[in-house]
Amino acid sequence: MSQLIANFNVTFPSFHLKVNATLPAQGITAVFGPSGCGKTTLLRCLAGLERSPTGTMILENEVWQDETQGIFLPLSRRPVGYVFQEPRLFPHLNIRSNLLYGWKRTPAEARKISLDHVVQILDLEPLLHRYPSRLSGGEQQRIAIGRALLTSPRLLLMDEPLSSLDMQRKQEILPFIQRLDTEFHIPVIYVTHVLHEVMQLAQTLLLLKGGTVTGIGPLEKVFSQLNLRQLIPESHLGAVIDTHVAEHDKEYGLTKLQFAGGQLSVPHQDRSIGEFVRVQILAKDVSIVSSQPAFQSSVLNVLEATIVEIGPVDSGQSFVDIKLDMGVPLLATITRKSLTTLKLHPGQRVYAQIKTVALSHEALD
Amino acid sequence: MFDLDLGPLWLTLQLAGITVLVLLLVGTPIAWWLAFTSSRFRTVIEAVVALPIVLPPTVLGFYLLIALGPNGPIGGPWKEVTGAALSFTFTGLVIASTFYSLPFVVQPLHGAFETLGRKPLEAAWALGASKLDTFFTVASPMAIRGYLTAIVLGFAHTLGEFGVVLMVGGNIPGHTKVLSIAIYDHVEVLEYAQAHTLSVGLLVFSFLILLFVYSLNRRLPIHVS
Numbered sequence: 001m002s003q004l005i006a007n008f009n010v011t012f013p014s015f016h017l018k019v020n021a022t023l024p025a026q027g028i029t030a031v032f033g034p035s036g037c038g039k040t041t042l043l044r045c046l047a048g049l050e051r052s053p054t055g056t057m058i059l060e061n062e063v064w065q066d067e068t069q070g071i072f073l074p075l076s077r078r079p080v081g082y083v084f085q086e087p088r089l090f091p092h093l094n095i096r097s098n099l100l101y102g103w104k105r106t107p108a109e110a111r112k113i114s115l116d117h118v119v120q121i122l123d124l125e126p127l128l129h130r131y132p133s134r135l136s137g138g139e140q141q142r143i144a145i146g147r148a149l150l151t152s153p154r155l156l157l158m159d160e161p162l163s164s165l166d167m168q169r170k171q172e173i174l175p176f177i178q179r180l181d182t183e184f185h186i187p188v189i190y191v192t193h194v195l196h197e198v199m200q201l202a203q204t205l206l207l208l209k210g211g212t213v214t215g216i217g218p219l220e221k222v223f224s225q226l227n228l229r230q231l232i233p234e235s236h237l238g239a240v241i242d243t244h245v246a247e248h249d250k251e252y253g254l255t256k257l258q259f260a261g262g263q264l265s266v267p268h269q270d271r272s273i274g275e276f277v278r279v280q281i282l283a284k285d286v287s288i289v290s291s292q293p294a295f296q297s298s299v300l301n302v303l304e305a306t307i308v309e310i311g312p313v314d315s316g317q318s319f320v321d322i323k324l325d326m327g328v329p330l331l332a333t334i335t336r337k338s339l340t341t342l343k344l345h346p347g348q349r350v351y352a353q354i355k356t357v358a359l360s361h362e363a364l365d
Numbered sequence: 366m367f368d369l370d371l372g373p374l375w376l377t378l379q380l381a382g383i384t385v386l387v388l389l390l391v392g393t394p395i396a397w398w399l400a401f402t403s404s405r406f407r408t409v410i411e412a413v414v415a416l417p418i419v420l421p422p423t424v425l426g427f428y429l430l431i432a433l434g435p436n437g438p439i440g441g442p443w444k445e446v447t448g449a450a451l452s453f454t455f456t457g458l459v460i461a462s463t464f465y466s467l468p469f470v471v472q473p474l475h476g477a478f479e480t481l482g483r484k485p486l487e488a489a490w491a492l493g494a495s496k497l498d499t500f501f502t503v504a505s506p507m508a509i510r511g512y513l514t515a516i517v518l519g520f521a522h523t524l525g526e527f528g529v530v531l532m533v534g535g536n537i538p539g540h541t542k543v544l545s546i547a548i549y550d551h552v553e554v555l556e557y558a559q560a561h562t563l564s565v566g567l568l569v570f571s572f573l574i575l576l577f578v579y580s581l582n583r584r585l586p587i588h589v590s
Binding site: 047049074075076077080081082084086088090091092101102105106147148151 | 484485487488489490491492493494495496498499502503506507509
């Protein structure tokens with residue numbers, strides 16, 4: 001599989017970034033972390049806007065930076081698209097000229113994406129002859145994305161492209177970003193501090209904290225790490241599961257979602273059979289029963305699972321995180337008291353009662 | 366009608382025009398460097414560039430006279446290469462005016478480039494534009510108001526030059542006798558009518574230029590925020 005290898009070690013007056021990462025050069029990789037953790041700096045290193053004195057950056061066997069050999073391509077010679085936090089359109093050029101600025105500077109044989117295609121995908125036709133200052137923030141950001149795409153980049157870097165937009169504009173642009181992968185097959189590195197965007201967009205996740213990588217891998221793997229509590233807000237703690245719509249239960253208004261370990265019932269979803277749906281099961285919404293419940297439960301989703309690992313038990317804390325396996329990883333937060341009462345131990349077969357299944361397209365924050 | 370020599374007017378316009386051209390070529394790189402460098406010499410260079418604003422023109426003229434003289438650091442090499450002297454020539458005046466008007470061109474450009482910042486430049490680089498390409502296709506058009514101000518101020522300031530010209534250029538008709546000196550000459554010999562004509566001409570001309578530039582500025586489609 002094609003890969004992106006990035007090793008950077010840069011010191012700034014108040015900050016140190018140290019990253020050794022190998023990422024898949026496909027799909028959307030989210031770089032997530034709190035403000036000031038080095039997300040933007042990492043992106044600027046990837047672009048060549050910051051130069052790590054001992055850095056390496058290789059995209060699919062193409063070396064963009066290798067300081068041991070004195071190789072460093074400046075940004076203008078790297079086939080990357082960069083979408084900044086602000087649109088940064090050129091005010092003296094109309095939208096058409098803004099879109100074509102990079103296209104004109106791309107060698108003809110490297111042009112794989114046409115103006116017509118971008119205009120159609122991003123719905124830019126009515127804007128082409130206008131000037132940036134006359135457009136809304138959302139429209140401008142769409143053009144910034146289109147302008148970057150028209151250089152037919154091998155890698156698309158996006159730095160919180162939605163942060164300056166209101167909720168409605170965000171929902172307007174998210175689908176466009178989701179479609180980038182399927183339409184253009186360009187790997188995207190997407191920096192954000194909003195977990196909701198991570199859930200909606202990413203297949204791979206890189207967690208950054210204080211300039212170092214604290215988690216890296218497929219989204220569902222990182223989201224079942226037991227140390228997740230230290231890395232993301234508690235309100236988002238819980239496993240992420242990719243599912244497909246299996247069937248609709250018309251009588252009770254339910255939709256059944258199929259995943260690698262079974263089925264989940266959720267309130268009716270207006271989706272077609274087979275459609276991809278990503279869900280999150282928050283750890284606090286999962287309770288554990290040690291045997292098949294003797295009493296009927298109002299909880300719809302009760303699934304058999306194996307305890308994989310029990311998180312650190314801290315006598316000062318009321319709660320313990322448990323990692324379960326039900327075909328896919330699942331996290332549960334239970335009280336320390338229950339852990340003792342139920343005598344839970346790794347390898348044990350238990351039942352997980354799942355109270356709520358959150359769908360990633362719903363606003364989680 | 367009295368006999369009016371329009372030579373000084375023509376000479377003045379030539380001097381101001383050429384000086385502004387030279388200043389754009391010299392001042393742009395200086396302004397760019399000042400706007401984007403992190404060198405600790407920045408403030409020193411900034412102060413040096415601003416000196417002609419505060420120095421009395423006679424002081425500046427005095428040093429330029431020495432520098433442009435046959436044994437001076439500028440005049441000496443010039444004489445060796447071209448065989449001609451610089452002091453009391455039109456070329457000498459252009460060089461002197463360049464120093465004299467330097468801050469009036471560098472400062473507006475410096476301000477414009479600083480307002481511009483790195484962001485649009487990075488955006489252009491990301492779209493595959495080289496640094497020079499970025500300068501001509503993004504930075505310069507976006508700094509167009511800075512250029513307009515620089516041209517107007519540089520031109521107007523050179524038009525009104527008196528002390529430096531008197532020190533460096535003298536008063537040689539057709540070579541260094543510019544408008545301001547011609548007016549002074551007329552007043553000296555009490556030819557008020559001639560002095561009036563030249564003064565009114567300069568006044569109206571300056572006003573028209575400023576009016577043209579400001580109305581052009583207002584129509585520019587660029588609003589850099």
